[in-house]
Amino acid sequence: MKITPILTQLREQCPTLGQRVAAGFDLATLQAEAPLQTPCAYVLPTADIASKNAAQNVTLQAVRDRFDAVLVLDATDATKALDLLHDLRAELWRALVGFKPGAEYTGVEYDGSELVSINSSRVLYRLRFFAEFQLGRNLASQPAESWHERELDGLSSFTGATVRVDAIDPADPNLKRPGPDGRVELTFSGDVTP
Template identity: 85%
Template sequence: MKITPILTQLREQCPALANRVAAGADLATLQTPCAYVVPINDLASANAAQNATRQAIRDRFEVTLILDSTDPTTALDQLHDLRAELWRALVGFKPGGDYTGIEYDGGELVSINSSRVLYRLRFFAEFQLGRNLASQPAESWHERELDGLSSFTGATVRVDAIDPADPNLKRPGPDGRVELTFSGDVTP
């Protein structure tokens, strides 16, 4: 998942952070409160199709809030409010056209000391690996292979019937004469 739409959404929808949202952070130079966003992993489900690629992929990312904790009570109250602000900004937001809305996956306290509180919130959104229409770009090796095949335009079938068997042959079976021919054309 691209991180830019998430950063933009947080900058626009979280006024308490005052645009202090980044894709990475140097903890020593940050002005608080602030947040940084990083992708953490993706999880793939089993393929749901037998002759194509249809996998649900869950892209997971985390937002770490960094707060000033010189007054721990104020910091923890602020954490409660910022957490709710993040939920309002992200839960249900679609980070791209192929993704489902973002869902909350849980949070945890990372660190608290006399100067900083770090709290991590995990989120995810899902998309499908594998296209739905042949007109869409290939998303897997199998789809690229299929795109390289010539188009199916039709078929001709020639039938050599087994019965009646040719009496000149030692056993019953096709005699090599075509008894029936038919064709079918495909027009897209």
């Protein structure tokens, strides 16, 4: 998942953060001193989880892209920091839950949160989110998303077929057992026009 749409959404929809939203974070640095003025948020992709392929002859997998938003708050007044944390958590939900980070994604969903660390100067609180997309195209006219689709795109187009039928019945009395006798009883063709 591209991180830029998430950063833009948080900068535009979270007034309490006042544009103080950046990508990535180094936990040790944030615990000592945040590069941005507090309160601020750092966003980073954390993992993707793919389901098993749902089809036998094409690629069709649901992929869950996970990302974290880490809030950094001033903890000199712990009560004030924890109250602000409650308000900021709700602000992040309003900004992200249901937001689509790209045309191929479902809306973002909330996946829980946890306290990362707290000391006399900083509170770090992680909120986990995810959005899903499908790996594997829906239409042959869409660009290939897997090796199998690229391989299929390289095949020549199907233009038609000719079928020759050697029927089992009526059975040839000269054969010891009934079955196809090698004589074609029926031939037909079909052309495919796109």
